[in-house]
Amino acid sequence: MVHINLKQFTALVLLAAMAYSTLSCAVASSSELYFGKTTPPARNIFRYVTGEEPESLDPAISNGQPEARIYMALFEGLVEYDPKTLAPIPELATHWRPNDDSSEFTFYLRRDARWSNGDPIDANDFVYSFRRAFAKETASRNAYMGYYLKYAQPFNEGKVFVRDPRNGNFLLAKDFDDSLPPEPLSGTPVDPAKGEYQPTPQDAQAPADSAFHQSLHTPLRLTLPGDEKSRTKLLNADPKLKDAVAGKEFVPVKAEDLGIEAVDNYTLRISLTLPAPFFVGMLAHQVFRIVPRKAVENYGEQWTQPGNIVTCGPFKLKTWQPYDKLVVERDPMYWDAASVKLDEIHFYPMSDNPTIMNLYKVGDVDAVLNHTVPNAWLHIVRTKQDYMDAVEASIDYLLINTTKPPMNDVKVRRAFNMSIDKNAWAAWRKIVKPLTAFTPTGIFAGYPQPTGDAFNPDEARKLLGEAGYPVTKNSDGSYSCPKFPVDQVEYIYNTQESNKAMAEWMQAQWKQNLGITVTLRNMDWKTFLNAKNKLDFKGFARGAWGADYMDPFTFLSLFYTVNDSGSGWSDPEFVKLLDEANRTLDSKKRYDLLAQAEAFMLKAQPVIPLDTASVNWVKKPYVKGMYPNAASLFAWKYVYIERDQAKWDFGTPSLAE
Amino acid sequence: MLRFIIRRLLITIPTIIVVITLTWALIRLAPGNFYSGEKRLPPAIEKNIREKYGLDKPWYEQYAKTMANILLRFDFGTSLRFEGQSVNTIIRRSLPVSAAVGILAYLLALLVGVTIGSIAALKQNSRWDYASMALAMLGISVPNFVLGPILVLVFSLSLYWLPPSRWGGFPSKNLILPVLTLSAIYMAYIARLTRAGMLEVLRSDYIRTARAKGLSEKDVVIRHALRGGLMPVVSYTGPALAFLLTGTVVVERIFALPGLGNYFIQASLNRDEPLIIGIVAFISITLLFMNMLVDIAYAYLDPRVRYH
Numbered sequence: 001m002v003h004i005n006l007k008q009f010t011a012l013v014l015l016a017a018m019a020y021s022t023l024s025c026a027v028a029s030s031s032e033l034y035f036g037k038t039t040p041p042a043r044n045i046f047r048y049v050t051g052e053e054p055e056s057l058d059p060a061i062s063n064g065q066p067e068a069r070i071y072m073a074l075f076e077g078l079v080e081y082d083p084k085t086l087a088p089i090p091e092l093a094t095h096w097r098p099n100d101d102s103s104e105f106t107f108y109l110r111r112d113a114r115w116s117n118g119d120p121i122d123a124n125d126f127v128y129s130f131r132r133a134f135a136k137e138t139a140s141r142n143a144y145m146g147y148y149l150k151y152a153q154p155f156n157e158g159k160v161f162v163r164d165p166r167n168g169n170f171l172l173a174k175d176f177d178d179s180l181p182p183e184p185l186s187g188t189p190v191d192p193a194k195g196e197y198q199p200t201p202q203d204a205q206a207p208a209d210s211a212f213h214q215s216l217h218t219p220l221r222l223t224l225p226g227d228e229k230s231r232t233k234l235l236n237a238d239p240k241l242k243d244a245v246a247g248k249e250f251v252p253v254k255a256e257d258l259g260i261e262a263v264d265n266y267t268l269r270i271s272l273t274l275p276a277p278f279f280v281g282m283l284a285h286q287v288f289r290i291v292p293r294k295a296v297e298n299y300g301e302q303w304t305q306p307g308n309i310v311t312c313g314p315f316k317l318k319t320w321q322p323y324d325k326l327v328v329e330r331d332p333m334y335w336d337a338a339s340v341k342l343d344e345i346h347f348y349p350m351s352d353n354p355t356i357m358n359l360y361k362v363g364d365v366d367a368v369l370n371h372t373v374p375n376a377w378l379h380i381v382r383t384k385q386d387y388m389d390a391v392e393a394s395i396d397y398l399l400i401n402t403t404k405p406p407m408n409d410v411k412v413r414r415a416f417n418m419s420i421d422k423n424a425w426a427a428w429r430k431i432v433k434p435l436t437a438f439t440p441t442g443i444f445a446g447y448p449q450p451t452g453d454a455f456n457p458d459e460a461r462k463l464l465g466e467a468g469y470p471v472t473k474n475s476d477g478s479y480s481c482p483k484f485p486v487d488q489v490e491y492i493y494n495t496q497e498s499n500k501a502m503a504e505w506m507q508a509q510w511k512q513n514l515g516i517t518v519t520l521r522n523m524d525w526k527t528f529l530n531a532k533n534k535l536d537f538k539g540f541a542r543g544a545w546g547a548d549y550m551d552p553f554t555f556l557s558l559f560y561t562v563n564d565s566g567s568g569w570s571d572p573e574f575v576k577l578l579d580e581a582n583r584t585l586d587s588k589k590r591y592d593l594l595a596q597a598e599a600f601m602l603k604a605q606p607v608i609p610l611d612t613a614s615v616n617w618v619k620k621p622y623v624k625g626m627y628p629n630a631a632s633l634f635a636w637k638y639v640y641i642e643r644d645q646a647k648w649d650f651g652t653p654s655l656a657e
Numbered sequence: 658m659l660r661f662i663i664r665r666l667l668i669t670i671p672t673i674i675v676v677i678t679l680t681w682a683l684i685r686l687a688p689g690n691f692y693s694g695e696k697r698l699p700p701a702i703e704k705n706i707r708e709k710y711g712l713d714k715p716w717y718e719q720y721a722k723t724m725a726n727i728l729l730r731f732d733f734g735t736s737l738r739f740e741g742q743s744v745n746t747i748i749r750r751s752l753p754v755s756a757a758v759g760i761l762a763y764l765l766a767l768l769v770g771v772t773i774g775s776i777a778a779l780k781q782n783s784r785w786d787y788a789s790m791a792l793a794m795l796g797i798s799v800p801n802f803v804l805g806p807i808l809v810l811v812f813s814l815s816l817y818w819l820p821p822s823r824w825g826g827f828p829s830k831n832l833i834l835p836v837l838t839l840s841a842i843y844m845a846y847i848a849r850l851t852r853a854g855m856l857e858v859l860r861s862d863y864i865r866t867a868r869a870k871g872l873s874e875k876d877v878v879i880r881h882a883l884r885g886g887l888m889p890v891v892s893y894t895g896p897a898l899a900f901l902l903t904g905t906v907v908v909e910r911i912f913a914l915p916g917l918g919n920y921f922i923q924a925s926l927n928r929d930e931p932l933i934i935g936i937v938a939f940i941s942i943t944l945l946f947m948n949m950l951v952d953i954a955y956a957y958l959d960p961r962v963r964y965h
Contacts, residue, residue, distance in 0.1 A: 037817075053923070056740035063694060139709040141692060144699050157701035301741035322739070322750070323915030324824050348823065350913045354806070358821040359913075362813055526689025526928050533697040544695070564697055
């Protein structure tokens, strides 16, 4: 009697809880147009979940996306990302001009820009900020973004020039390296008669010349490692170099050698090592945003703390409570303060997706970062009118460690690629588009994206047979590949539910089409990165890459050296095509060359492309001026809260201009 | 008593040194760095970072420096992940959050747990007893990562009564759900401990004596039985309170609270060495201290302990 009571009681409580949760779930999911409450906040305060707690408010330090969005509120650069297309739009620079081969750019700055403490902003702020960002001591993780600047790389690496003490001449790089491309215009003497700048109606006058400018316009100098040990090692390996260096003095590459110059207070000239037509597009990146010299020099590492920090963006820091919230408010000193519509932005640092979505549903936040809708919720949230559905400049793929057998055989790699049905994968994943190339589809207008091998299990089995691992068909219709060394291949991924599902999906495809069962192994994020970056894995690793800037090169450059991608693959032929492309001024021809390089790489199959990702986030319909662009970066001054319900967004706002 | 306290304090120091050393070694054994990311950094940039944070020095130098700073100046250094933020500041800032939630949860657990446990013991084998013990069983069996989301589902997402997460200061409505979630298991545990303790005491000779003296039932229970019956609860309180004070990883994560537990888990995932060491050391010290308090409280509550 008693026992029954006890059981009944427990069962009843459990049942009630379950029934209630199912019921509330059902109530929440049906019929409503939007996911959760849609009451606009009382004041013009925008509440946003930006992801992890920011590492630092110093734009030179962090390379994370959560931080990038906060920097976009606090700091400005020469240009800003267009809210829809992400193309560079004028910000502190009103306009700019490239020289004839895009190896040098002149920026004309606005004269009314001020720091949040009222100090004026001029070209010297850029010179200081760039020199600081690429200095060795700053140890910026983004410094590589600036390596296009003349001498930025040797400066960041702490290298030295080699100078002849007798005549003061520097040794030149081209005399010791035959593989160097021809000097760009920024590396040849300035010819005032001919001029590398074609006059435009906007600026009839070419920018003033200077001694520094002329000194930059000489062939690239040779640089050697700064520390004695590695320099000696290098010299011992190269007798010709060793002879040439004998009796010469080593001069450290200094901040003043960098290819950036304040021509006057409001004109800035940037000289590059190579032609880089996409360079202006990179300049909205955080590492190129300016920092306040006085505050940095006064407070050192503490300059970003509330009370010390001085900013230059549309918003300034109000309060910062780590892991709780970071509040920025409209800065009256901002040059365009009149067009800033929000009074405050509250950034909430959170990373647990269900928690974030709950907060959104009850209306405590107005929008959330990308990739927050959990897979299991998609079938409900995707039908709502506040779900953002747009392509993303980001791809998913599998890396192959091409340095270890059996995956060092391109036939084996191609076989594994051809045995994955990417259309089926995309259909299963719901929000992605199938991909056979290594650049995202539908992002770079006019880019003739090549196609890789299509799904073809018969061909895959044939290739595997040619590689010495014949696939046999069993009586029940399944396949087996007894000779394949399965113990030499595994699939690693970082622990996460969706990564696990993806791994199992791929495993099933290979089992089904090749008769090979690949072992799956999960590890925590940092362990995974370590294994991937050091090529300390056999077989496959989960891969994903999002654009650093809006150009196919940001994807293809992953294979520029053997170290970058995690596949151990690169090829001189491929690198030559990339270099040639970047020297090509005609953007169509350049795209053709990049596509050729991509096709070359796809043939070598260092990766198995899977899909072009889609954005996956929600924003309340009353949030306007915020678009699901391809990198989820938002210029905050255009964002506002619309109180007129008739003007609310219904569905994904259009990205068309 | 004083000698006892001093002896306990002295044992604490070598214990902490061992804890810190082990933590330090374990972090070094874990693959990956605080700066590693999706794209591999060029070797030169990696070198710059290692030089900036002194990671290029030999391990014994790094170890000696860390130890000296902690032992001599009680300075855990600067977080690697959070540029310019000292570990001491981070602990000072996040401890009140964890402590507020933890202490409230424990007070609630004590209040409800002791009440339910006493009732169950006094009305042993009655309907009350079974009902409260069934509830306690449920409280112990349902983990907080299940209870938390269910509470959120009911009170936030369906009824819109309470905020689903985030820290809203102290006191605020935001505290209710995390405190409830956190206290459930302690409540249940305390109820069971109280019941068991009370049952044992209620059968003892001195309670019979008290009753024989003609004391009212109220006096017997509150003045005599409860004092003895709560001994197991007291010994449980030490470690429980230490853990509650220093943050509870799961609850702080579910409710996005800026507490010590949240920092701890993130610091481990980020390989933020100074922060991990700082928090581990802090938790160990708290735990040792709480256990000492428990021993003292024991002596106070039970004269027999004092004599030994």
